[in-house]
Amino acid sequence: KQEVTQIPAALSVPEGENLVLNCSFTDSAIYNLQWFRQDPGKGLTSLLLIQSSQREQTSGRLNASLDKSSGRSTLYIAASQPGDSATYLCAVITGNQFYFGTGTSLTVIP
Amino acid sequence: DVKVTQSSRYLVKRTGEKVFLECVQDMDHENMFWYRQDPGLGLRLIYFSYDVKMKEKGDIPEGYSVSREKKERFSLILESASTNQTSMYLCAHGGRLSLNTGELFFGEGSRLTVL
Numbered sequence: 001k002q003e004v005t006q007i008p009a010a011l012s013v014p015e016g017e018n019l020v021l022n023c024s025f026t027d028s029a030i031y032n033l034q035w036f037r038q039d040p041g042k043g044l045t046s047l048l049l050i051q052s053s054q055r056e057q058t059s060g061r062l063n064a065s066l067d068k069s070s071g072r073s074t075l076y077i078a079a080s081q082p083g084d085s086a087t088y089l090c091a092v093i094t095g096n097q098f099y100f101g102t103g104t105s106l107t108v109i110p
Numbered sequence: 111d112v113k114v115t116q117s118s119r120y121l122v123k124r125t126g127e128k129v130f131l132e133c134v135q136d137m138d139h140e141n142m143f144w145y146r147q148d149p150g151l152g153l154r155l156i157y158f159s160y161d162v163k164m165k166e167k168g169d170i171p172e173g174y175s176v177s178r179e180k181k182e183r184f185s186l187i188l189e190s191a192s193t194n195q196t197s198m199y200l201c202a203h204g205g206r207l208s209l210n211t212g213e214l215f216f217g218e219g220s221r222l223t224v225l
Contacts, residue, residue: 043114
């Protein structure tokens with residue numbers, strides 16, 4: 001069964017810093033990988049979707065990469081802002097199922 | 111804009127009550143999912159559906175049932191609510207996975223408290 005791990009579980013950085021969030025998965029036979037943001041008490045908001053044939057996707061200050069062979073994805077956030085504070089989750093699609101990591105809780109300190 | 115509507119944001123029910131959580135999507139997607147999210151346990155799949163009137167058990171179906179009579183609507187039913195079903199419930203939908211379009215969209219969530 002696919003297992004998805006996100007390390008660290010929590011991260012605190014000063015405003016303006018660039019940062020990287022990590023996502024690893026055990027089965028490289030994936031369709032897609034998707035990054036989400038979740039604010040407290042809210043649902044998940046899709047940030048980026050990387051299809052299995054792609055190696056990266058960019059949206060504004062966010063860049064996500066995918067290395068299927070090593071079972072890893074990273075989410076790069078440039079010039080972090082206090083509004084980026086949230087929990088970030090990754091999900092991989094294997095077979096007909098989505099598998100989620102438990103997330104990284106990010107705090108950006110003004 | 112993608113819209114996923116969950117019928118209730120906050121509910122408080124008593125043990126033994128029947129609870130309906132409804133989810134409506136406007137993207138004509140085949141796949142719909144119900145998850146629950148608990149601190150330290152992450153998202154866990156309760157049920158999912160690939161088409162109208164179809165349903166499949168997820169990882170934790172016990173104590174739940176679902177209904178999908180129309181493509182846009184997927185309902186989660188707690189026949190007799192129990193305190194251990196207090197949780198955040200999240201509905202999601204996505205396109206057909208076989209076409210590599212499996213982007214997932216979530217609703218705002220329904221916070222259920224069972225007393």
